[in-house]
Amino acid sequence: QDVTLTIESWRNDDLQIWQDTIIPAFEAANPGISVVFSPTAPAEYNAILNSKLDAGSAGDLITCRPFDASLELFNGDKLADLTDLAAMANFSDVAKSAWQTDDGAATFCVPLASVIHGFMYNRSAFEELGLEPPATIDEFYAVLDAIKEDGTYIPMAMGSADQWEAATMGYQNIGPTFWKGEEGRGALIAGEQSLTDEAWVEPFRQLARWRDYLGEGFQAQTYPDSQNLFTLGRAAIYPAGSWEIGVFTPQIDGAFEMGAFPPPVMAEGDTCYISDHTDIALGLNAASPNADAARTFLEWVGSAEFATLYANALPGFFSLNSSPVEMEDPLAQEFVSWRESCEPTIRSTYQILSRGTPNLENETWNASANVLAGTETPEDAAARLQEGLASWYAPQQ
Amino acid sequence: MSVARRSMARSIAAHAVLITYTLIALFPVFVIVINSLKSRRAIFADPLAWPTPETFDPVGYQTVLRQGDFLLYFQNSMIVTVASLFFVLLFGAMAAFALSEYRFRGNSLMGLYLALGIMIPIRLGTVVILQMMVAGGLVNTLTALVLVYTAQGLPLAVFILSEFMRGVSDDLKNAGRIDGLSEYAIFFRLVLPLVRPAMATVAVFTMIPIWNDLWFPLILAPSEATKTITLGSQVFIGQFVTNWNAVLAALSLAILPVLVMYLIFSRQLIRGITAGAVK
Amino acid sequence: MAGRRAVRWHIGVFLAPAVLVYTVIMIVPLLGTLNLSLFARGEEGREFVGLANFATLFGDPRWSGAFWNALGNNAWFFLIHMLVQNPVGVALAALLSSPRLRMAAFYRTAIFIPTILSFVIVGFVWKLILSPIWGIAPGMLDGIGLRSLFAPWLGREEYALTTLALISVWQFVGIPMMLIYAALLSIPDEVIEAAEIDGITGWSQFWKIKLPLILPAIGIISILTFVGNFNAFDLIYVSQGALAGPDFATDILGTFLYRTFFGFQLQLGDPHMGATIATAMFAIILGGVCLYLFGIQRRLRRYQF
Amino acid sequence: MDDALTLTQVTKRFGRTQVIDGIDLNVAPGELCVFVGPSGCGKSTLLRMIAGLEDVTAGQIAIGGRRVNELPPAQREIAMVFQSYALYPHLSVRDNMGLALRQASTPKAEVLTATDRAADMLSLTALLDRRPADLSGGQRQRVAIGRAIVRRPKLFLFDEPLSNLDAALRVATRIEIARLHRDLGATMIYVTHDQVEAMTLAHKIVVLRAGRVEQVGRPMDLYNDPDNRFVAGFIGSPAMNFLDAGALGLRSATLGVRPEHLAISADGGTVAGRVSHLERLGGETLSYVQTEVHGLLTVRQFGEHDHPVDGPVWVTPDLARAFHFDAEGRRLRT
Amino acid sequence: MDDALTLTQVTKRFGRTQVIDGIDLNVAPGELCVFVGPSGCGKSTLLRMIAGLEDVTAGQIAIGGRRVNELPPAQREIAMVFQSYALYPHLSVRDNMGLALRQASTPKAEVLTATDRAADMLSLTALLDRRPADLSGGQRQRVAIGRAIVRRPKLFLFDEPLSNLDAALRVATRIEIARLHRDLGATMIYVTHDQVEAMTLAHKIVVLRAGRVEQVGRPMDLYNDPDNRFVAGFIGSPAMNFLDAGALGLRSATLGVRPEHLAISADGGTVAGRVSHLERLGGETLSYVQTEVHGLLTVRQFGEHDHPVDGPVWVTPDLARAFHFDAEGRRLRT
Numbered sequence A: 001q002d003v004t005l006t007i008e009s010w011r012n013d014d015l016q017i018w019q020d021t022i023i024p025a026f027e028a029a030n031p032g033i034s035v036v037f038s039p040t041a042p043a044e045y046n047a048i049l050n051s052k053l054d055a056g057s058a059g060d061l062i063t064c065r066p067f068d069a070s071l072e073l074f075n076g077d078k079l080a081d082l083t084d085l086a087a088m089a090n091f092s093d094v095a096k097s098a099w100q101t102d103d104g105a106a107t108f109c110v111p112l113a114s115v116i117h118g119f120m121y122n123r124s125a126f127e128e129l130g131l132e133p134p135a136t137i138d139e140f141y142a143v144l145d146a147i148k149e150d151g152t153y154i155p156m157a158m159g160s161a162d163q164w165e166a167a168t169m170g171y172q173n174i175g176p177t178f179w180k181g182e183e184g185r186g187a188l189i190a191g192e193q194s195l196t197d198e199a200w201v202e203p204f205r206q207l208a209r210w211r212d213y214l215g216e217g218f219q220a221q222t223y224p225d226s227q228n229l230f231t232l233g234r235a236a237i238y239p240a241g242s243w244e245i246g247v248f249t250p251q252i253d254g255a256f257e258m259g260a261f262p263p264p265v266m267a268e269g270d271t272c273y274i275s276d277h278t279d280i281a282l283g284l285n286a287a288s289p290n291a292d293a294a295r296t297f298l299e300w301v302g303s304a305e306f307a308t309l310y311a312n313a314l315p316g317f318f319s320l321n322s323s324p325v326e327m328e329d330p331l332a333q334e335f336v337s338w339r340e341s342c343e344p345t346i347r348s349t350y351q352i353l354s355r356g357t358p359n360l361e362n363e364t365w366n367a368s369a370n371v372l373a374g375t376e377t378p379e380d381a382a383a384r385l386q387e388g389l390a391s392w393y394a395p396q397q
Numbered sequence B: 001m002s003v004a005r006r007s008m009a010r011s012i013a014a015h016a017v018l019i020t021y022t023l024i025a026l027f028p029v030f031v032i033v034i035n036s037l038k039s040r041r042a043i044f045a046d047p048l049a050w051p052t053p054e055t056f057d058p059v060g061y062q063t064v065l066r067q068g069d070f071l072l073y074f075q076n077s078m079i080v081t082v083a084s085l086f087f088v089l090l091f092g093a094m095a096a097f098a099l100s101e102y103r104f105r106g107n108s109l110m111g112l113y114l115a116l117g118i119m120i121p122i123r124l125g126t127v128v129i130l131q132m133m134v135a136g137g138l139v140n141t142l143t144a145l146v147l148v149y150t151a152q153g154l155p156l157a158v159f160i161l162s163e164f165m166r167g168v169s170d171d172l173k174n175a176g177r178i179d180g181l182s183e184y185a186i187f188f189r190l191v192l193p194l195v196r197p198a199m200a201t202v203a204v205f206t207m208i209p210i211w212n213d214l215w216f217p218l219i220l221a222p223s224e225a226t227k228t229i230t231l232g233s234q235v236f237i238g239q240f241v242t243n244w245n246a247v248l249a250a251l252s253l254a255i256l257p258v259l260v261m262y263l264i265f266s267r268q269l270i271r272g273i274t275a276g277a278v279k
Numbered sequence C: 001m002a003g004r005r006a007v008r009w010h011i012g013v014f015l016a017p018a019v020l021v022y023t024v025i026m027i028v029p030l031l032g033t034l035n036l037s038l039f040a041r042g043e044e045g046r047e048f049v050g051l052a053n054f055a056t057l058f059g060d061p062r063w064s065g066a067f068w069n070a071l072g073n074n075a076w077f078f079l080i081h082m083l084v085q086n087p088v089g090v091a092l093a094a095l096l097s098s099p100r101l102r103m104a105a106f107y108r109t110a111i112f113i114p115t116i117l118s119f120v121i122v123g124f125v126w127k128l129i130l131s132p133i134w135g136i137a138p139g140m141l142d143g144i145g146l147r148s149l150f151a152p153w154l155g156r157e158e159y160a161l162t163t164l165a166l167i168s169v170w171q172f173v174g175i176p177m178m179l180i181y182a183a184l185l186s187i188p189d190e191v192i193e194a195a196e197i198d199g200i201t202g203w204s205q206f207w208k209i210k211l212p213l214i215l216p217a218i219g220i221i222s223i224l225t226f227v228g229n230f231n232a233f234d235l236i237y238v239s240q241g242a243l244a245g246p247d248f249a250t251d252i253l254g255t256f257l258y259r260t261f262f263g264f265q266l267q268l269g270d271p272h273m274g275a276t277i278a279t280a281m282f283a284i285i286l287g288g289v290c291l292y293l294f295g296i297q298r299r300l301r302r303y304q305f
Numbered sequence D, E: 001m002d003d004a005l006t007l008t009q010v011t012k013r014f015g016r017t018q019v020i021d022g023i024d025l026n027v028a029p030g031e032l033c034v035f036v037g038p039s040g041c042g043k044s045t046l047l048r049m050i051a052g053l054e055d056v057t058a059g060q061i062a063i064g065g066r067r068v069n070e071l072p073p074a075q076r077e078i079a080m081v082f083q084s085y086a087l088y089p090h091l092s093v094r095d096n097m098g099l100a101l102r103q104a105s106t107p108k109a110e111v112l113t114a115t116d117r118a119a120d121m122l123s124l125t126a127l128l129d130r131r132p133a134d135l136s137g138g139q140r141q142r143v144a145i146g147r148a149i150v151r152r153p154k155l156f157l158f159d160e161p162l163s164n165l166d167a168a169l170r171v172a173t174r175i176e177i178a179r180l181h182r183d184l185g186a187t188m189i190y191v192t193h194d195q196v197e198a199m200t201l202a203h204k205i206v207v208l209r210a211g212r213v214e215q216v217g218r219p220m221d222l223y224n225d226p227d228n229r230f231v232a233g234f235i236g237s238p239a240m241n242f243l244d245a246g247a248l249g250l251r252s253a254t255l256g257v258r259p260e261h262l263a264i265s266a267d268g269g270t271v272a273g274r275v276s277h278l279e280r281l282g283g284e285t286l287s288y289v290q291t292e293v294h295g296l297l298t299v300r301q302f303g304e305h306d307h308p309v310d311g312p313v314w315v316t317p318d319l320a321r322a323f324h325f326d327a328e329g330r331r332l333r334t
Ligand SMILES: Nc1ncnc2c1ncn2[C@@H]1O[C@H](COP(=O)(O)OP(=O)(O)OP(=O)(O)O)[C@@H](O)[C@H]1O
Pocket: D133, D134, D135, D136, D137, D138, D139, D164, E014, E017, E019, E037, E038, E039, E040, E041, E042, E043, E044, E045, E046, E083
């Protein structure tokens, strides 16, 4: 008997890829199961999904946000337990951590991909100005100063209008360098460090310094504006997420060459840290009438075949599968190569710390944008975040 | 009324003001339209420039027409909008007539009750609505949308129409009563035709949010067969990148039917519809 | 009309369809939702907490701070609409309704077009126009030598809300215009003619004759503006995001409610606090509407033509 | 047989304004009853109460013996011509007249015949497809009449139906109404300000004043035998002259003399005065004579006459045809 | 001195309906000119064109010698009483009357005096604080008159201003208007259906028919010397009788005889007939006599008379006072 599986997703962007590449591959191998990829505008995804799950009209397969959003669904019996899925063996514990119960006993989504932060730069511009990608913070500012001096390019493309840009591409991008990645993140969760510690305030100070290198009116500059500034060749450096690789390449369309460098370290030879964030996974609607077919599909999603398909179709979304994936895109290779040289960590606010009110992630967005725009000092911002966290998170009280 | 009544200066001043405001109103629309015809690079290189041969790029429209079944989406939107409008106008006018014409106990409470709906966003009731539709097997049908939009449009319709119906001359309705017209006939044959401008206004006010709504199509009828045009256009809004060419093209195209409907309704805005009735 | 009649079934018939559809599809779900404000997530599922959620909303400085901020912003948002949108709408309607104005239909349609646009477009195009980067607004100001007046309005706390309110005014001015226009059409020509002969023309004709006759319609647009503004959400949401930046300077009740009820990013939706906010908003709006319905509308004189 | 219309102590208040003040009246079936009275005395209000368009504050209205206070207008089997016309502005003249019949599911052909007949009678045939807004005042009034008469109900209510018609049309329509009345045997209540209409049409005239009935009677009875000074002055045009009876050496307070019963002469008579103004109407002449004691007196003469304006004249009342009133205005019958 | 009002070939079409058809007219300053004509003949339209409320399709209108075709109504220095009243529904009676003055920034006290005077004259004093909706038809009409007269402009336009008033009030108001006219020396254009009003008020009567002027003249001239059968029939009430002149052995086509110039007798006379209907109006009696050749003839007698209905009578025209018309209705003057 034929079944049709529906995938709920926020990835409008991937519609084409699923329709043209991934689903046909699966369907060819699994006659009798057809799959429909049914994305929702990203901003509405959580709200719509929750409503549909509550009312029982959601699709069979659910694209999982990392950490609490999905954990909540699992705890509410909306997502099925996938611990026993054979393909789970293909993923490391770190890869699965974003979709496990706090004790790690149950896993409920098959990890799809992670994203890595770093800086992209306009290599053509750098060559024109005779600049090298910086390795240390001092070099970083030297480069920025040089570009500013020259005046042809806006040194760095970033705005504070879409607050998440400042937080994600700024704070979470360079922060691990100061709080030492997993070490600091663990300590914060354990209550051993606080957000007012130097390691957590320093990233804000850096952001505040960036202000001098942004374009005019950056307070009203949105994330797409920043993207456009960079891809149109008007800005030289772009604090990036690896997902932009896939979208920038066709947009730049050969107008200039891109390069990438990881977040600079304090001193030459220091360990570098990168944010390698587990971002997207696929789970099973606990109420799905087609659970068997869906599990078949998820087994396939956990396979190396899928990993290769997916990572190559979406350069910048790096497979979490343990089996190594061959990637064709050179920039994607560059990003993923940092996994070897630097310590990866996930975004500091995602696990556990954003469970209460005020929500640490949202507050961090706000604080990062404020600091970037100069309406709040780094110290004040940090103090405010700490106070908010302490108000509900026992280990910090 | 006469030409002589229009003094030259007054009319020039009126035109000056109106043209100024029209420019303000249309300038952004102009920006949208010219940019929907340009390549992405050209949009941001100089958003104000006309599309030139180099920058002209109908890629947005091409993308739109390639992606999904836009004709079907249009048709769905039309069906939903027209059907909802019909019920909103009919039921709304009937209720408004009852409220404005008859004194009965609880009249103002009923008026208030029917106005509650404009005070809370109906989105908040989404889960319950969706549960009802699931129970009724209406998910992924246009009927579900029509029901929700009818309910959503009623409060405003009742609110506006009852005010306008109060302005219909009592003598006129009484003449009808003496002529032996039933209350229904008075409503349908006398009052409705006389509040045409108000009906047109309500129709326009009701139509726009229905046409532009994204939420309920997403929740109640996201299937390919029942997608509305607004929902269809959302495909181009991505997580990190939005295909503005396509979004602009899709939404520019999506304006046209509403604009046509607006033009149709605004023809009902007629002066002197009650002229000659009473002295 | 004489009262004290036998049962007037027709009243029921007139009301029934609207009341039925409206109650089932709208009121029941909404009550179901508002009801959530009396509960909270407990150990096992939902538990009744009475007014505790309200105590949190108004007692906890974090919640109440956000709430008052949103309410204050909302009040300002409303004030701008009342001071700009409605007078402009009324003025445009008055101009458009002048008899035999040429191209009136064109103006009317042109001015109404923004109202038809979806929020996505409106957000996009205004951000594009006002963007400091792509140069439309700065360029135009430059053109008239006022470049120095330019600021990244949408990104600055002191301007963002006002700017958005004005964009919203731009978008929705068609609503009061059309409603008032419809009301003006119902004024009998002969009354206007009498005024013309009495030498009451132009502005004073508007103030002394037309305005009093359309007061009920003005009342309606005021209350609709009030209700609409206190429920507003989409424009801010599409242009400033759910966090209503910068630093919540554009946060209004609608965005605050949405964020809380449906959740946002890592913040999980909290239907209970959401419903609490919704109930509080509802109370505010209901208060305003009742004030209008029972305090003002009753006193408005209506004229039959 | 029951009376066609019975009013018992009918009273109407608008807020605190007493407009109708305990009116009793019987109208026999087939009777044509005319209400007259000064502007604002309550004629229209009374008509609207009979039609069921205004609540009755107190008292009872019965139509054909049946109490109708609570009955909606549609069930009272009446037709009405509104003083303000109340035409349906969105309907053509034909539809305005035919709506009631079509509503009663009268066959189409019959509706057509009825409206065409009425249009013909009211000279509206050429205007059948126009809307009220495109009609002249008199044409609108005729449509209002037409709308009432096509229906042929038991009780007609006419509120000044001819006020905007020209003399010829007015006479013609008046005659048509009289004929309609005869043919249908319908009962009619008719409000008018026109003396001629009242005198010629009415079986019974009801003189109202400030919401009260002053006198009810046949036209010539009211004319020749008014109960009081108000009725005497109100019925008949030009109005009756009131002379100071004392000054004339009579016992009563006031002497009422109709203009046609005053003789005028340059040579001598009872009352001296001077002609202040002369109105020549063609078939008759009205002389206004200013007197010292009795104020302005109107003298009506048949044919064309000439009296030098400002010239001294003598006026002599025909005492045999004069009326006597006491100080309160009550008629003194001897 | 320029004429107060000059119409030159004034024409008006509504779509394809020709309503006013090349009218020429001069009204001297201070003149009171009355328009009469059948319902729908274009009186109101002409008035509205003079006021500037309707476009002039062709021709020219000049007020005080100045072409005003393009002038807005407000600048024409006119006041108008609308046939449909057109009161301001939201203003009290006082404000309805005072608005124009206040608009012209007349001092408050003066406005008050003017409105109080007008209210007094129109018996509206008790109603000054009411709104039009709470007034009777006649009261509304009086407010409309009041609104026009407080302004005291150069040119007054009255469209059937007294049609809803009772006889007494009508006479009083008519006299007031005449007095106003004298006092102000204003020019007035006055539309009426009332013969008495037309005959008594007018310096000049303009008889209109289907958008054309039939005759212009002083009242008694029109009455005694009509140009054609239409004017003869229209002026005078009851209307003139038209007898078949041929059957009487006369050379003309039609013989026009006023009802008062027909003698009626049971014993013998020129034309035989039977009394079909009798109208007793008090001061006069109208007998309708059905004749074989001449149709229904109206006979008017002064005083009260009685003729047995259906009884045979003889009618004799006073040939000396009769009018002769040719087959086209043109007057044959001999
Ligand atoms: N808007 C219009 N469109 C077409 N015909 C019209 C319009 N207005 C008036 N008429 C016609 O023009 C003619 C003249 O109308 P007008 O109102 O001037 O008549 P009137 O002489 O004042 O009549 P009345 O004595 O009945 O008031 C009428 O036959 C009327 O039907």
